[in-house]
Amino acid sequence: MTKDFLLSFPNMTSLALNNMGFDKETLRRGGSVLEGLETMHALRYLEILGNDIRYMDMGSIRTLISLNVSRNNLVSVPFENNDLPDLHILDLSVNSITYFDDDTMDMLESLGQKNKLVLRLKGNPLSCSCQSLLFVRWIFSSSVTFDSNGNYSCVTEYGALTTTHTVYNEFNYHWTSCQGRFWLPVSITLMCLIALLLVSAMLVSRNWTRIAHHILVLMGRGIQRVTRQNFNKDAYVAHSDEELQFVMQDLRIGLEDLLGLKLILPDRDFLPGPYVADHVVESINKSWKTVLVVSDDFLDDPWSYFIIKSTAYYISNLNPNRVILLMVGNVNRGRLPELLLNVTDEEDIIQLDDFPDPHSDVWVHVRDRILTQAVYVKCKICH
Structure with missing residues (x-):
């Protein structure tokens, strides 16, 4: 064919x-x-x-x-x-x-x-x-x-x-029968959506101010970004009496004299008198970062927990990475308060095996962490 x-x-x-x-x-x-x-x-x-x-x-x-x-x-x-x-x-x-x-x-x-x-x-x-x-x-x-x-x-x-x-x-x-087979899952889905909307509406009505705040923050409205220039000092340095010589000599020379940072040192800058707590709070509030010289003696000092609590209080979404820990010697890290770990990034925990001299490279690393810009994320514990 x-x-x-x-x-x-x-x-x-x-x-x-x-x-x-x-x-x-x-x-x-x-x-x-x-x-x-x-x-x-x-x-x-x-x-x-x-x-x-x-x-x-x-x-x-x-x-x-x-x-x-x-x-x-x-x-x-x-x-x-x-x-x-x-x-x-x-x-x-x-x-x-x-x-x-x-x-x-x-x-x-x-x-x-x-x-x-x-x-x-x-x-x-x-x-x-x-x-x-x-x-x-x-x-x-x-x-x-x-x-x-x-x-x-x-x-x-x-x-x-x-x-x-x-x-x-x-x-x-x-x-x-055929229409019911189609509309039954549709109806169940719509009922679930309505229930979800009702629950969402209830939660929104109960937390409207908080939600509006977060929306404005995400939009960049109603929030003032903070920078180093908003603070009088680069860092407030807290320590125990046993680290006094190390702080006033090696740390001060390394960070202030050689690297040009502006520090608040309690034994030098606090006025004598009974208002030590006021000086601590004011120093934390005026400083871009807080440097804690952590040793076993610091953890045994009764003032250390007050300083840690005060530091954590001033942590906010605008400047969450505000704490730097200088671990001096073989510190028992199991004794570190969980409150302190919650507000400190791992990269801001710096181990000092000994008391470094002012010309050590470690002070350059500490200076860089102090001058690090704020990262605008939701921190673990913010006020």
């Missing part, structure tokens, strides 16, 4: 190409057989039975009034809207059709109203599932004439065998 052979019969009106063993491309657009059929301008009756073809493009043979493509493997109608305007008989029996979509039903309905189309669907594995309910209703309300009066075997959503007539008679039941 070639194109040249078919060209020899331009006036043929009826043609049967049954059980020809056509492959899947034979009747696709561009195939030689289809090109030959397109030259038959008088062709009215066409049969292509038993060829196990899955796809056909019959829309170019516009003169057809009868098309029989039964006993193939078609999954839908082998032409599109207005391709076969004179079609009266369409035989799709014993194929692989499960149901027609809306566009296909509209096309066939138009042919039914215009040409009183006869459609044969017997022997197809039709579906009576939720997706095909409209197709089942269309069979019994269409102007198209169906073989077997439209009563075909079909398979339900649950795999049960029934008939289209039975499903049509129980259409409201099946429709309600």
Whole structure:
């Protein structure tokens, strides 16, 4: 069967190409057989039975009034809207059709109203599932004439065998069941969303001021960024009496004289008198950072916990990394207060194995940590 052979019969009106063993491309657009059929301008009756073809493009043979493509493997109608305007008989029996979509039903309905189309669907594995309910209703309300009066075997959503007539008679039941299957999870989801919105609204109403504050902070409004220039001193240095000589000599020379930092040293800058606590609080408040020279003696000093509490109090979102620990010697870190660890970054805990001299490189590292800019994140404990 070639194109040249078919060209020899331009006036043929009826043609049967049954059980020809056509492959899947034979009747696709561009195939030689289809090109030959397109030259038959008088062709009215066409049969292509038993060829196990899955796809056909019959829309170019516009003169057809009868098309029989039964006993193939078609999954839908082998032409599109207005391709076969004179079609009266369409035989799709014993194929692989499960149901027609809306566009296909509209096309066939138009042919039914215009040409009183006869459609044969017997022997197809039709579906009576939720997706095909409209197709089942269309069979019994269409102007198209169906073989077997439209009563075909079909398979339900649950795999049960029934008939289209039975499903049509129980259409409201099946429709309600299918809609309920869709709307039940939708309803549950909406109820959960409503409950979530109600809880959220309640929480927002109870914490509106706090939420508005965080929103304004995120937007950069209502907040004043702090820098080193907002403070009179670079650091307040707290220590125990045993580290006095180390602080007043090595630390002071290394950070102040050689590296140019402005420090508050208690034994030098505090006025004598009973107001030591006031001096501590004022010094922490006036300094960009607080440096704690931590040793076992410092942890034993009764003033150390007061200094730690005061330092933690002035930690805020604007300047959370405000504490630097200089660990002198082999300090038992298990004794460090958890409050202190909560407000101190790991990189701000600097180990001093001995009392370094003023020219040691460690003071450069300490200076860099003191001058580090504030990182605007939510700290662990802020006031």
